[in-house]
Amino acid sequence: MADTAMGEVFKLRCELAGHEQDVRGVASCEDGRLVSCSRDTTVRTWTPTGSTTFESAVLMGHEHFVSCVAVMPPSPSLPSGAILSGGNDRTISGQCVVAPVVNVWVEGNLAASLKGHTLTVCGLSSDKAGRVYSASWDKTAMVWDLSSMSSVGKLEGHEQAVWSVLPLEDGGLVTASADKTCKLWRDGKCVHTYVGHTDCVRSLALFPGVGFVSCGNDGSVRLWAVSGECLLAKQISDNFLYCVAVLPTMEVAASGEDKTCKIVRDGDVVATLQHPGSVWSVACTPEGDIVTGCADGVTRVFTRDAGRAADAExxxxxxxxxxxxxxxxxxxxxxxxxxxxxxxxxxxxxxxxxxxxxxxxxxxxxxxxxxxxxxxxxxxxxxxxxxxxxxxxxxxxxx
Incomplete structure (x- = not known):
């Protein structure tokens, strides 16, 4: 991974309380807002009002717990972008972003509910062309066109649940599955299977210029070239790893059942962010802050910028x-x-x-x-x- 000189250590920026149950997914918007989802059936947006303070708005649209969220950048079909959420009510809720007005979210206006999966939607991603990708326990990934609000493809081939789906820089698509493999898809067909993990693969993240990163229940983080070569395999935990993200510094953040989020640089764990419970999800902001979703119902933000660090209290x-x-x-x-x-x-x-x-x-x-x-x-x-x-x-x- 990148040999980049790092600044200060990560320190707490803020704790965002509001959810009543586990925070299962987190995401970051380009405008500084954060998004979280929870077992409490809600999605929340968090708009910064200061360096360490955020204002929360609740999005209602799911009948059961919400397992994942993603932010879709502006596209021809949705010039203002969108926030996406998926859960075990088997629908994906698309909320139109009318930036920078946050009261649209408070009103809970739904742009669409995309239906097609038969079991829990557990992973979401999107691309700049306006397509949305979803992963599900039903062993499939689906491709959605938001200009028509309909499915334009279903990827079948995994033997177990598909936990994560990731569009690549070259137009390919990678899926991660409980069958211990990742698969590369082009034009709706599987063209390569990545083998190396010894247990369920839970999460994927783009590693720009190289390929992608995966993590899983085997406690390892792996860096893959798109061509198929495993460039790095690092065991960083004796417990399940649930989520992985890549910072602007090309460091990898991985969170898991051991109540931590670990920062990996050049294959070494260089920082460990402790939490009161299992850390279900992690995301990175454009500024390089780390956002985590914890089993205690709190969304936390950590920063290297002393100007954004939390006060002593x-x-x-x-x-x-x-x-x-x-x-x-x-x-x-x-x-x-x-x-x-x-x-x-x-x-x-x-x-x-x-x-x-x-x-x-x-x-x-x-x-x-x-x-x-x-x-x-x-x-x-x-x-x-x-x-x-x-x-x-x-x-x-x-x-």
Missing amino acids: AVQVYEARLASQTTSSQQIGGVDLATLPGEEALLEAGKKDGATIIIKKGGKAHVYSWNAGEHKWDALGTVADGPGEGGGGGKTLFN
Whole structure:
């Protein structure tokens, strides 16, 4: 990946609360607005009113939980662009953007409901020509023309659910599936199958000038040339990775079940952004900020720009949420309090960013993660007996 000198470490910019359940998808608009969707059946737009403040508007149009969102740039068919959302009510809701007026979203005006999939719509993307691409648990991807608001193609060939769909720079289309493969499509036909992942492939992102990036349940991030060569394979987690995005710096952001969003540069994890719950989705803004959607119902924005960083009070609230989370001992294979080191263990630096340690303090087992950017241990919470929520699916969470 690109050898680019980076600036400051990522710091919290803001926490956007409003959804009542998990934030399953996030997206970024060119004009600075953000979009999020949730299990609570709503889509929200977030319009910046300051460097760390946003105003929210709710879009109603789904009957059940919303699993994905995407932003379509302006096109001949929709000069103002569109926001797209998909869910398990088996329709895609297209909301026309009348920028910069946000009250159109408050009124919930629907431009179209595109019907055709038979199971949950779990992935969306679009191109500058005005076409929309959808991925579904029904093992297909569909192509939609918004000038006619109709389907113009269905891609069939995967053996399991199609989780993600991505248009390429050269006009091709890539799909990612639970059958552990990615497929390249041209003119509606599969012309290549990318093999390498050992579990469900969950997300795709364009890597300009090279090809695309994928991540999946095997905990790996892979960089592919369109021709088929795997240029990089990096195991960055022992848990599922749910979403991947590429920053303007050509770094890769990958989020997952281990409650983090990791930043990968040249194959190395250079930063780990901690969250109170599983991180279902990640997106990047044109300025290089990172937007995440978390299982705790909060959309978060992280930035390298000190001028947009959250104030001390907001950071304190964020850190308190991290510290108050409870981690199940089942997730880490059980903990013997008597064998744990004391607080003196925190005087030694971690071996790598995101490395974890469990110490004994106040009669409890406390989990910390090494923050290489700020050279300090961040508190993640305490270890409790019994099963927990948002865990590692039977895998080891801390190591």
